Amino acid sequence: MSGNPIISFENITKRFGKTTAVDNVSLTINEGEFFSLLGPSGCGKTTLLRMLAGFEMPTEGRILIDGKDVSTVPPNQRPVNMVFQSYAVFPHMTVLDNVAYGLKMDGVGAAERRERAEEALKLVQLAGYGVRKPDQLSGGQRQRVALARALVKKPRVLLLDEPLSALDAKLRDQMRSELTSLQQKVGITFIMVTHDQDEALAMATRCAVMNRGLLQQVATPSDLYEFPNSRFVADFIGSVNMFEGTLDVDAKDHAIINTQEMGPVYLDHGVTGPEKGTVWAAVRPEKIELHKRTDTPPKVDDAPEGYNVAAGVVKHMVYLGSETNYEIEIAGGRLIKVVRPNLTRWDQEDFELGEQVWISFHACSPAVLLS
Template sequence: MAQAVAQRPTFAPWTDPDAVPLIRFEAISKRFGDFVAVDQVDLSIHKGEFFSLLGASGCGKTTLLRMLAGFETPTEGRIFIDGIDMSSIPPYERPVNMMFQSYALFPHMTVEQNVAFGLKQDGLPKARIRDKVRDVLELVQMGRFGGRKPDQLSGGQRQRVALARCLAKEPKVLLLDEPLAALDRQLRERTQLELVGIQERVGITFVMVTHDQGEAMTMSSRIAVMNAGCLEQVGTPVEIYEYPGTRFVADFIGAANMFEGVVVSESRDLLVVNCPELDGEVAVAHAGAVPVGAPVTVMVRPEKIMVSPRAIPAEVVNQVQGTVADIAYLGDVSIFHVALKSGRRVEVLRTNLRHTGEQELTWDDEVTLAWHPGNALVLTR
């Protein structure tokens, strides 16, 4: 299901054609022997973004992050940070800092010593180090834990210390490699919004690698969905979810019902598609031109579909009958799997506005499914 998006809605420098990106990947590829981990990636990230590289294991997202950090060397292409080519710049001289999944805290040092370590390596005066350590620990709400060792902290607290250590050096870019993976679900969900709040306050560009769709949707200004070393789509969480560019993205981000069909008629903003699985024709609002006879996929998200045991008004154009085959009760919502006459099952998500004892639908009920043309999407690839 769709996730809450925490990023400020008016922040969109990528829409300004004159805006200069902070980070640029130009035709970046990385091969390990015969294996192509990253394949001709072009990508721009702007100052102040909370940008996520999202994809399944092995898609190339971590390799791309490691090349940005300087831990891997591109086989082809160039990476620019703030207009400077990073090709010959070693990791320790790049204006980036990386927060690892394991947090990599020094177990023999206190929280304050861990945060101060990089600042001491840079030769900052003691008074300056003291002030910066105090400020970043307060920022991550760890000020009263400065004297503790990592083994005296919870997982969430260690995560905050690792973040403070990265922020203390004031990098232009903070790289996060699955930063919340070690946390339990409730703490992870709470920390997601806290991280976004911290990022907005410090103004540092965050680039995060994650395989968790909900995490990327909640935290990101934009998301790059990766598949087999390539970029499938780059966009805001709303764009990625509501308007996926490919079947892969539609299927990877959230749940999606997808039906194969052929375009039988086209008008300026409406396509009619014959879908045998839906026992006939469906109408889809569509801004682009798709020729009659073209094979397409019609996508409808589960929450966009109405389900009712009663007749649905005829003005709701797309309607199909079926039988409730399975029900999954998740507390706030229920998921219905409805079997159509064609044998195809359709997933429908419905918010539970009533107590479960008052649910009007149960197994084997005959129901009507319906959705508006604007709530479906045509995918051509």
């Protein structure tokens, strides 16, 4: 599906007075992608989206749509349409007039306008709602109107600014899958801004993580989770145990990071990092195993004896049904997050609060972060 590049940000910088909102971002988005701009609030993701829509001009750099420089083209002449966070449905027009508005501005005739608007309403499952006024709709329905209003113009790219943030939890889950299937149905490139990592992971085919105006990493959701390129990304996406250490051994087929808290961490691959420099080993909670305390520590099957193992005590337990979250205190007082799936109905009773345990993880589990 993902084909030719459709959007290119080339060295985009945006400054508001003295603050730099977007800092030298270069990014290419391909046709047919469901692309997500992800980051904490104030990271510049919305500014980037607004520059693409034409509401802000980049201070430096160029924005290309279909290879054409649109940096100075006004919003009403760009082949992109936006679904606003507040939906921005015109309160003084009927639903049908709202959806037909863009076509009217393009000079499409009344009959065709009506036909296409009704088609778009059908697409978002609002057939028959055309005569209503926006204040007679629920929040979710207003969002569908905003979607139909943008899609009816058959844009090259649809921009979504925090599309699910104003919906309640249940509706949010439903709209997640609906937006994904809608995108597959219409085949238009979607670019979504969100601060919610779950949303981005669940919906997007590719994500860009931003922080303080800088692009941190651009990758598929699973790569972001399993192969983060920085402590920021590892920490922002999901939950993580981070161990700071020095890269003691960096061979072709293995590496050893000497950490203070976890002892030596053995990796089953080379790192090509800074020899003897500071690096971080990041291990996801579900990749750590719990063992009953025995006299001999358990051996991890892909690491030599004594590596990637530590003794600890169960400090906190939270039973969540499908899994149980533990916090294990290891020597030095560091709390390690462990997530353990409840594979049988009795698994939750395997460990109890205050119990002495071993924790271990495979040599292939830690992600090594250089920054």
